[in-house]
Amino acid sequence: MDSAPLLEVQSVRKSFSKPDGGELFVLDNVNLTLREGEIVGLLGRSGSGKSTLLRLIAGLSRPAGGSIIYLGQTLDGPPPGIAMVFQSFALFPWLTVLENVELGLEALGLPREETRRRALAAIDMIGLDGFESAYPRELSGGMRQRVGFARALVVHPNVLLMDEPFSALDVLTAETLRTDFLELWSKGQLPIRGVILVTHNIEEAILMCDRALVFATNPGRIVSEIKVDLAHPRDRLDPAFRDLVERMYVELTASRTAERPAARPERFAGAGIGTILPRISSNLLSGLLETVAAPPYDGQADLPVIAASLNMEIDDLFPVAETLQMLRFAEVAGGDIRLSPEGRRFAEADTDERKRLFAHHLLTYIALAAHIRRVLDERPSHQAPWRRFADELEDHMSPEAAEQTLRAVISWGRYAEIFAYDDHTQIFSLENPS
Numbered sequence: 001m002d003s004a005p006l007l008e009v010q011s012v013r014k015s016f017s018k019p020d021g022g023e024l025f026v027l028d029n030v031n032l033t034l035r036e037g038e039i040v041g042l043l044g045r046s047g048s049g050k051s052t053l054l055r056l057i058a059g060l061s062r063p064a065g066g067s068i069i070y071l072g073q074t075l076d077g078p079p080p081g082i083a084m085v086f087q088s089f090a091l092f093p094w095l096t097v098l099e100n101v102e103l104g105l106e107a108l109g110l111p112r113e114e115t116r117r118r119a120l121a122a123i124d125m126i127g128l129d130g131f132e133s134a135y136p137r138e139l140s141g142g143m144r145q146r147v148g149f150a151r152a153l154v155v156h157p158n159v160l161l162m163d164e165p166f167s168a169l170d171v172l173t174a175e176t177l178r179t180d181f182l183e184l185w186s187k188g189q190l191p192i193r194g195v196i197l198v199t200h201n202i203e204e205a206i207l208m209c210d211r212a213l214v215f216a217t218n219p220g221r222i223v224s225e226i227k228v229d230l231a232h233p234r235d236r237l238d239p240a241f242r243d244l245v246e247r248m249y250v251e252l253t254a255s256r257t258a259e260r261p262a263a264r265p266e267r268f269a270g271a272g273i274g275t276i277l278p279r280i281s282s283n284l285l286s287g288l289l290e291t292v293a294a295p296p297y298d299g300q301a302d303l304p305v306i307a308a309s310l311n312m313e314i315d316d317l318f319p320v321a322e323t324l325q326m327l328r329f330a331e332v333a334g335g336d337i338r339l340s341p342e343g344r345r346f347a348e349a350d351t352d353e354r355k356r357l358f359a360h361h362l363l364t365y366i367a368l369a370a371h372i373r374r375v376l377d378e379r380p381s382h383q384a385p386w387r388r389f390a391d392e393l394e395d396h397m398s399p400e401a402a403e404q405t406l407r408a409v410i411s412w413g414r415y416a417e418i419f420a421y422d423d424h425t426q427i428f429s430l431e432n433p434s
């Protein structure tokens, strides 16, 4: 704790130019110190600039103001000794495990045998022994991410940057990888001196970090810090652990309300991101719209009467009507449903026009749908895992409600063709959204 910090981020600012010519301020006056032997966590909602900060630290882009000091020197381009692990693994599919790991060493220009020796050692350490000649597609997600770790660790970096490294993995695989990583780290077996970990997962931050920093959005800045003074291995059920999770939760919630109102994306008059969505199929929604639009109702009807005519329980019909209201296709009041002009248009439209109309309303009035689409649009891979959004929703609701809500938005998103979701890989994407 006596030595100079590994890394100092000093009053860093960053902005991007917007397509309309304006400036988007992404980071404002960010200060952060990483000391020898520390794991520091970064949390904060989507768009608060966490990945941007990691890219600045990795030397992949330059700050607009302030400086980044690495081992006493101002950073100027990607330094040797800072390595990154990505959420998306970022492996080359045409290279074997060994070749992917060796690639991490290419820039160092080591002799051939030295490269091979170090790659094999990293592969062995991270639990990939025996998979040297396998190709990424032959590996499970967890094994692929082990390759991602091996490729970063093989350079023996001083600082390891991790951008949501576990969030593309299923719960059990993620936990195994975290535990393996922490065990190696605690025993001093990893060739690294400090870690910065970006995560959306509060428990992961408390499990792994010595300190966790909370970012607020617009512009991204650090608003609080939580110190985690628990010995490893940590027990998630330990009351002290639970207390920290609770505190973190409170800080994250506060960081959201601390956001500058003008910059808040809550122009949505429909369902905010914390709204639990009901699982109502698009078939049911269009069915009710058609029924109400047709004679004898002609756009307005008594819900119990409709329920009787459709042979439905009123308790089953009500959520359908409320969903139409949320989507601004109808208004519900005093047991009556009345279609909006768009609701009528929908009822009269053909399939393609219906999809277009539905997509527009989904993106305008259901914040979660717009959010998922925005994240997919912004990511170079145009992909994001289920966990990415589930973690975020679980800040607002129970895991069961988060699951239901994601299922609902997936089925509507598929119908509207605004994004795709693969049930097997649990990945959202923009590929063939149908």
Ligand SMILES: Nc1ncnc2c1ncn2[C@@H]1O[C@H](COP(=O)(O)OP(=O)(O)OP(=O)(O)O)[C@@H](O)[C@H]1O
Residues within 6 Å of the ligand: 016, 017, 024, 026, 044, 045, 046, 047, 048, 049, 050, 051, 052, 053, 375, 378
């Ligand atoms: N190269 C770029 N050009 C323009 N805007 C950018 C660029 N990179 C990031 N941004 C914007 O900067 C903001 C912060 O993005 P960043 O990816 O750092 O957020 P994040 O906190 O990592 O979010 P997430 O939790 O979704 O990963 C976003 O509004 C994003 O659109």
Ligand SMILES: [Mg+2]
Residues within 6 Å of the ligand: 050, 051, 052, 163
């Ligand atoms: Mg990010």
